[in-house]
Amino acid sequence: MYGYMGKVLRVNLSERKVQTEELDLKVAQKYLGSRGLGVKTLIDEIDPKIDPFSPDNKFIIAAGALTGAPVPTSGRYMVITKSPLTGGIAIANSGGKWGADFKATGHDMIIFEGKADKPVYLCIEDDKVEIRDAAHVWGKTTEEVTKILQDEVKDSKVLCIGPAGEKLSLIASVMNDVDRAAGRGGVGAVMGSKNLKAVVVKGTNKINLYDEERVKNVSSQKIKILREDPVAGQGLPTYGTAVLVNIINENGVLPVKNFQESYTADADLISGETMTEKYLVKKNACFRCPIACGRVVKLADGTVVGGPEYETIWSFGADCGVFDYNAINEANMLCNEYGLDTISTGATIAAAMELYQRGYIKDEEIEADGLSLKWGDPKAITGWVKKMGLKEGFGEKLAQGSYRLAKSYGVPELSMTVKKQELPAYDPRGIQGHGINYAVNNRGGCHIKGYMINPEILGYPEKLDRLAKEGKPAYTKVFHDLTAVIDSIGLCLFTTFGLGLNDYVEMYNAVCGDIYNGETLLEAGERIWNLEKLFNLRAGISSSEDKLPKRLTEDPIPEGPSKGHVHHLGELLPQYYAARGWDENGIPTEETLKRLGLEDYIKYLGLVEA
Secondary structure, three states, rough: OOOOHHHHEEEOEEEEEEEEEEEEEEHHHHHEEEEHHHHHHHHHOOOOOOOOOOOOOOOEEEOOOOOOOOOOOOOEEEEEEEOOOOEEEEEEEEEEOHHHHHHHOOOEEEEOOOOOOOOEEEEOOOOOEEEEEEOOOOHHHHHHHHHHHHHHOOEEEEEOOHHHHOOOOOOEEEEEEOOOEEEEHHHHHHHHHHEEEEEEEEOOOOOOOOOOHHHHHHHHHHHHHHHHHHHHHHHHHHHHHHHHHHHHHOOEEEEEOOEEEEEOOOHHOOOOHHHHHHHHEEEOOOOOOOEEEEEEEEOOOOOOOEEEOOOHHHHHHHHHHHOOOOHHHHHHHHHHHHOHHHHHHHHHHHHHHHHOOOOOOHHHHHHHHHOOOOOOOOOHHHHHHHHHHEEEEOOOHHHOOOHHHHHHHOOOOOEEEEEOOOOOOOOOOOOOOHHHHHOOOOOOOOOOOOOHHHHHHHHOOOHHHHOOOHHHHHHHHHHHHHHHHHHHHHOOOHHHOOOOOOHHHHHHHHOOOOOOHEEEEHHHHHHHHHHHHHHHHOOOOOHHHOOHHHHHHHOOOOOOOOOOOOOOHHHHHHHHHHHHEEOOOOOHHHHHHHOOOHHHHHHHHHHHOO
């Protein structure tokens, strides 16, 4: 068995029972691992209609076929469950070191089922697997939990939730290595609902490689390509993902004040260049990563913490009208400590600020909290993160995300969400392909499961006119399928700055055996995307939810380089469905499912409404 470790852990928290199962290698190869294998397992083992907080929901952690292998960026793992935020599929990805250490325990996947009667954590040391009491770390922040459990299990790596997950915030994240997040969809709240505080791993197993010499040569080639690339080899290592701040703003698609504007003259105050000059302590690379886009920064009081990503800088910065880097760095640190998704947290505060601006939220509602909801207030963003992390005062309302907040005031249209998940840091009115990606994304508002910023802004693999519509639906489909491949084999999306489909084929085959070519590997990604869509349809999320907030399709961008533009989703969506082989209602056809080897799921089609 090459690449895969061959074992799956099934952990029944209700019965405090752990059993080891043999990995079905043919199924693993068909779905690649990680994201694909996790989605396949979830749809086979739960009814997508169940309550996400029911003990019947399952919480899956899965490594990719290449996770932990000696190839670049092989540190990633995936969390798969039913999302309490969207009600659909949750697929949250994270890097750092934890994923590779998990794979070294000799396992490919963990399936958590049931609910513990009191707080517990799982400890995996190779074949020794124990469910342990977690009463002493319940209520503690992620950094506190990590320190305590690493003292108990020397040389281990810790994945955990913070207080937000324990308190079932719908935007709670799963954290590993203190400041790395499987952030989106409320996955941390599902862990909390099961009274599962942490997963501690310590492994000594080696991955069996199909052709060790080939792996070495292929890896060297790919690292060389990445290091010579302008983005992967220069921009990201030098400035982190914050290199995007000025680039996106100069294109007039940096959302400001809850997407009311899309350009700001103050962008450089929160740029990657400014971070590097004034706040950067050092870079922080994930496992086997030659890019090293992670940042470590210094707060105003001298504390050294993990630095913010581009999306975080935007959500607490331009989206809230705040251009104080110290406040943004602190807000990011607090999200990591409490276990909150930085995109949804900052964007929810921004939505609350607009609700306050327009008179929906009154002063008396937030008076007891001692915090404002005025645009540009740096104390507001840090103060509300604390309130959200503990679900205190008005923070309890904010902790459920912007859709439920805005809906409670009768104006859900002021929530910049798709399928109830907050949109990230790009205004689709000025990036037509990326807007399609947002609208149809299986996990809701998401940028990384089909990152059309690559061709439309950055020029990878070719430069497309960001305002053009022609060809964008089919292009977006390819990006969706390719990203499903990258996620499922356990590599980082940033490898697409230099690498293409055949590079992933070469790495997978060198590690796992000569199984795929370019066409069949991309088809595996298509298979995964369709299976996620079927999960959502069965869960009750029809294709009528493949839409953007009205502001983005009806209100032209008011100022800046993209002034006057809206997104043309109504015209583009039918073309996307056609490119997918779906019917006009956005439902996969029997022919498409058969072509992808998904015959067993045709039964789902009779259970959904157009």
